[in-house]
Amino acid sequence: MILKPPVILIIFSSVFFVNAQTNNDPRDSFFEKQYSSINRNITNGLYKKNTELIEMLTLDPEYQQLDCYYQGKILHKIGVSYYLLNQEANAITYFKEKLLPLWENCPQVPATERANTIYNTGVCYQYLNDLSSAKKYLDQALYIFENDSLYPSQKLAKKYHGVGKFYKDLNDIFRAELYYKNSLNLYKKLGDNKVKEFEVINNLIALHMEFKEFEKSKKYIEEALVIHDSFPDVIPELTLAWVYLNAGTTYLELKDFNSAKTMVKAAINLLDKDQDAFYYAIALELLGMIHLEQREFDVSEEYLNKVLELRKESVLKGNPKQSIVYSYENLCELMIDKKDTIRAQQYLSKAFEILIPVGHFDKDNLPIINSSKALDDEHLIRLIEIKAKIFKQQYQVSNDISFLKKALNVQHKIDSVINRSLVSFQFGQSKLDFLNLKFEHYGKAIEDALELYQITKDGFYLDEAYYFSSKTKAIVLQYELSQTDAFQSNVSEEVLQKEKSLREKMNMHQASLLETTNKQDSLLKAYTKAQYELDAFLSEIEEKEPNYFKEKYAYIRAPRIKEIQKNLPEDMVVVEYFVSKNILYSFWLTQDSFFPVTTPYDPELKDAIKNFSEQCHDPSREISTSLSKMLYDKCLRRGLNKVTGDIKRICIIPDGQLHKISFEALSTTNDTQKYLIEDYVISYSYSVSLLFREHQKRQLQRYVGFGSTYSTALNQKLKARKRFFGAENLAQLTLSQEEINRGAAIFDGKVFIDKQASLPSFLSESKDADIIHLSLHGLVDTNDPERSCIIFDDHTEEFILSPQDLYSNRLQADLVLLSACHSANGKIYHGEGVQGMSKSFLLGGAHNITSSLWNASEASSLAITTAFLENVHEGKPIDRALHQSKLDYLSASEPNKRHPYYWANFILVGEVEPSETGSGSYVLWISILGALFLLIFTFRFSKKRL
16 A cells, blocks of 8 residues: 555634534535535545545535535545545546636635645645646645745745655755755744754755765754754654764765764664664664775674674564665675675675566576566666676786676666666656666776777777767657657557556556565565566567557667768768766767777866856856867867868767857867867757658748747746746846847748747647747756746746647747757756757757857847848758858957857757758759759750751
8 A cells, every 4th residue: 555645634723613603504514514524534544435425415405505615625625535545636636627616716715725725736746746747736836825924834844845855856956955945944933843843954964965965964964963962852863863874874975984983873872773673774784884985894794794684684574675685785895895706796696586586597697687577677787787896806807808798798788677667667757867877887888898999909899889878868858759759650549558557557566565564475476467467468569569669669779880870971070978987988970980089087177167168158257268278179189180081060969067068169279269160060969869860851931930028027927936036037038029020031931029929829830830939038947857948928827838838739840949048058967968948849849959058148149040040041051050150240240249158159959961951942953953944845845846
C-alpha cells in the first residue's frame, strides 16, 4: 500500500456549528448529518462508502437545495476520499471539474478555503506524476495564501515547507531553497516552534548535500547546532542524531576528517544499537568511510564489517536485503584501494547475487543485461562500474591491455542499463535528471577508448570513443522527436495504452518490492511476472508493428562516422565537445577527416569560460584579449590547424559550460577587434544526428510575426504566477513593432502587434508558417526548464507560451526567430545541452531556431534581424544569412558598438543546408528554367518553319 501525507481537510469553524444549531434550518441539519457521516467514514478508513454515497446524494432534493458553499464542502470530502483510495484522477475530477467551478462565483467561500482545494489538486497531480500541472496548482494556491493577511503564519510556514520538499524531489534547488527559507523565516518570526525550525534547517542541509554544495550545508549545520545549544531539551534525539549524521557526511566530503568523526560519534551517543539499528549502521558506515579516506584500511574494514553484520541481523528480522548490497559495495571500494582485486571481486559477486535475483552472468561474472532484472538499475550501474575499476587496476598492475578492453566492454554494459532505464521513464524531465547523474560513466568510457586507440592505433577504438560522446548528445530530445514521429505510424491508441499500462504495472511491483519488508518472495514473483509480460508484449508488437518501435527507439543508436561524413558539406567541419571531470574532449569531423583533440579541463579554463561569458553580457566591461585568445587556443586552434580542405563553416556541438560561449566572438589573434566570425560561418546543434533530420524542404514564403509593448501590469501578473521573485522586472520593448513590421514587409507576411499578439493568435496562425518571428519577452528558468517561456501580449488571461504548449501544438516552420530576451539560455544538462525555449521549438516541430544568449540592445537586434531576414529572402543558407548580417553590422558600427554584447548574442541552432535555398533562389531557378524552356521551344519552332 502507498502511504501518503494527508491532504488539507477543510474544517468547519465552531461559529458555523453554533449558527447551525440556532438557525434550525432543515437544510443545515441535512448538511450536518451528511457531512458528519462522510467524516466518520474517512476517520474509519471507509473511503469507498463516501464515493458510493455521493452518487445518491447528488440526486437528493435536499442536497440540491444546499447553497454553493455547502455543496462544495461535501464535494471536497469526496475528492479527499478518492485521494485516500489512491484514485487521484477521480479526486482531481471532484476538485477541479466539480468543486472549483462551483465555488468560482460563490461569494461565501473564503479565498484561503478555495486555495486549499487548489493546493490539494496540485498534490493529486503530483502523485499522478503530472508535475507541470502540479506546479501550476501549488503555485496558484501559494499566491492566495501569501496575499491573505489573515492566513495564519504557522499554516503558511507549513505550506512553504511542503512545497520546498516537492521542488527538492524535482531537483529544482533554487525553488526548494527559496521555499525552505520562507518557511524557516516564518518559524523564526513566530519563535514558538523550534522543532519545526530545526527540521527545516535539516532539510536545507540535506538539499545542499545532495547537490554537492557542502559549504552551504556546513553553514546550516552550524545554525542547527546553535538551536540545539539554546534549547537542548526541545529537539528529539533521533532528529538531532540525523543532523549529526548529515554533518558527518558533509565534513567527510570537505576532507575535514576530525570534525566528521566528532559529528558521527555525537550521533552514536544518541542512538540505540537495537532500536535505531538503521541509523546506527549508517553512523558506523560513515566512520568506516572516513578511515578509508585517511588510508587507514584495517580500521575502515573493521567498521564496515560491523555494518555488514548489523544489516544481516536486520534482514533476519524481516527488513529488505538490499541494505546489505550497500555494505558489499563499500567493502569492494575498500579492497580496490588496498589493491586486493580478488576479495573485491568476491564482495562484488555477493552484491550482484542480491541485487539481481533473476539473471544470467557471463564468464567475467558480469550480468548479461538483456536477461537480467535488477531490483534497482541505478545501483546496478554503480556495481558494474566497480567491475570496471577492478579491470583498470589489473591493467595498471600487469600492463595487459586485455584488461583495459574488458573495462571498455563494461562501459557498454552500463550504456545498456542506461538505455533500459531511459525507456522505462515516462517523462522527459526524469530522463534528464537520470542522465545528468550517470554522465560521468560516459567520460570514463571515452578515456578508456582513446587510451586503447593511442596504444593500438586501431580506428575501431576512436569510433568507440566517439560513440560514447555522441550517444550522450541530446538523447532525450531525440527520444521525444522519435516518439512524436512514431505516433504517426500505424500503431493504434489501444496498443500505446497497453504498453503504458504494462510498464506502470511493472514499475508498481518494483516499487513495492523495494519498500515492503514482508512477503518478499511473492512480491519478487509478481515483479518478475510483470517484467516478462511487458517483454512478451513488446516482442509481439515488434513483429506486428516494427515501424513503431524502430522509430520510437531509433535515438538509442548513435550515428556512424561514415554516415555523418557522407552528409556533410565539403566546406564544413563539425566540432563535438565532451566535458568530463578533468578533460575537455573534442571530436572533429569533415568529409574526409576525423580526429580527436584533448585539453585539460582545469580551473584556469573553467574560469576563462565563466569570465569571458560575463564580459560578453556586459557592454561596460572590456573583453579580455588574453581570455578570448586562450579559449580559442584551447578549444579550436589545434583542430582548425589540422583539418584539411577549404573549411569556411564550423558547426559547434557544445557541452556543459561551453553552451554559454558565443564562439564567433573569440579572438583568433592578439587583436581584440579580430573575431572568429570574420573567418568562419558559425552555427550550433544539440547533436550531429539533428543536423540531417528528414523533412520536406519548402520555399520560405509564409511569414508571421508577433510583437508587443505589454501592459503596465505585466510584472505584477508574472509575480502572481511565480515567474518572478524579489525586485525583478521586465521593461517595455519599444522597437518590437518596428522589427516585426520590417520582417513582414520583406516577406509580405502577417503581423500581430500588441493586443493582437495574443497566445491564441499564435497557436492558430503559426501552424502553417514557414517563418515565425517573435519580438517578445522571454523568461529562462535555469532551475526548472519547464518554466521557461515566451510572453505574449498580457491583455488576455492566458499569455504565457510554455514548452508544453509547443509539444501539443505542432509547427512546421523552417525558421523560428526568437529575438526575445535570453531565449537560447536555460538549465544546462551534461550531454543534453541547454533546456530552454530553443529546444522547445525544436520539439514543437521547427527545424532552425535563431535565438539570443543574453539580453541585448534593441537597436542592434533590429539591425541584425532585419538584415538576416533580407538575406534569407534572397536565398542564402540560414547560417550564411545570419553570418552576413553580423558582418554587415560590424562593418557599419562605431568601435564602441563592436563589443560582442551588441551582436554575438544571436546564435543559430538547426540543420545543415548544403546549398542555397529560400524564396530568392527558388525564384531565380524558376526564372532560369523558364528562360531555358522558352529558348528550346523557340529554337524548335524556328526549325519547323524553316
